[in-house]
Amino acid sequence: MTAAPGIASLPASATHPDEPFRDEWARFEQDPGPLLFLLGCQRSGTTLLHLQLARTGAFRFLSACDIYSANRMVYNQRHGLIDTERADFSRLLRDHAQDRGIDAIPAGPDTPEEYGLALANATGGYIRYEQPDTTEATLPLLRQLCARKALLEGRDRPLLLKSPPDYAGGIARLADAFPHARFIVIHRHPLPTLQSQVRAWRATILRRNSYLALIDLGYRTLLEDPGRRMSLGMFLHSKEGIGWLADCILNAHLTFLTCSGLLEGRVAAIRYEDLCASQSSAFRTLSEFLGMELLGPVEQPAPSRQRITEEVRDAFLERAGRFAPYLQHCGYTAEIA
Secondary structure, rough: OOOOOOOOOOOOOOOOOOOOHHHHHHHHOOOOOOEEEOOOOOOOOOHHHHHHHHHOOOOOOHHHHHHHHHHHHHHHHHHOOOOHHHHHEEEEOOOOOOOOOOOOOOOOOOEEHHHHHHHHHHHHOOOOOOOOOOOOHHHHHHHHHHHHHHHHHHOOOOOOEEEEHHHHHHHHHHHHOOOOEEEEEEEEOHHHHHHHHHHHHHHHOOOOHHHHHHHHHHHHHOOOOOHHHHHHHHOOOOOHHHHHHHHHHHHHHHHHHHHHHOOOOOEEEEEEEHHHHHHHHHHHHHHHHOOOOOOOOOOOOOOOOOOHHHHHHHHHHOOOOHHHHHHHHHHOOOOOO
């Protein structure tokens, strides 16, 4: 498979103001309370469902400000700096970003965000996509993150955790590391998923997204390197680049099929198309699965009706046969209108 230029891990040490408080939060590393992982391919509806679940108030979650201050969350609380940090975050976004840029999700200090950003930022920052966020090296960081949230917010409500790169290469490690965790998987037809990924990648490379630059060290570092930025931008506008994205989606789905048995009895699956058609039905399904009452969604989804371009359709159709097992698993046809 073709490798995208500019996508590589850049491990490094990170300062950790929370370290002096380790004795307080380390005791929660093995039992951070109930965890609920939301899994799915990028641009398959994970962000929409993440936001709607967070809005119910039934879950703890990682906010954009948590990611921004991930290595000083306890420090800020102990020194009365939480409000100052949130104000600084809002000030840095003012007049720059009203939403996440790649979708209509409002951008602000309380926006639900991906735990993988905290893991990547702590190891130097890199563009996250085809490799899982949770690895042998980063699993301790995830445990620490969950432990600090437990210390600060208690363990009464489940901690809702989302990071698309862990779909599906991170599933085995998450299932093994957190044997009591539960999982939600959201599926979307690969063709509009690919179209949405192409659009989002191109947009974020072409125009600096102030919100992403604030919370994603890898993205910020990429934009500060004109050569890497141009190389990746050109690649993503090529047939090879679209093919690479299609192959990544394909490999993620096929990996999911091979490891989904590890989640037996611990997972609920929802299709994005069904979520958009009836969010209340989807929430009833999740309420039954989790054994807890979830209030109805605050807002109804407004799914984008993106036109499928010829270049994207061609890339998908070239791989339609290999997508067949996943399409069958989810009840999709090969082609959509």
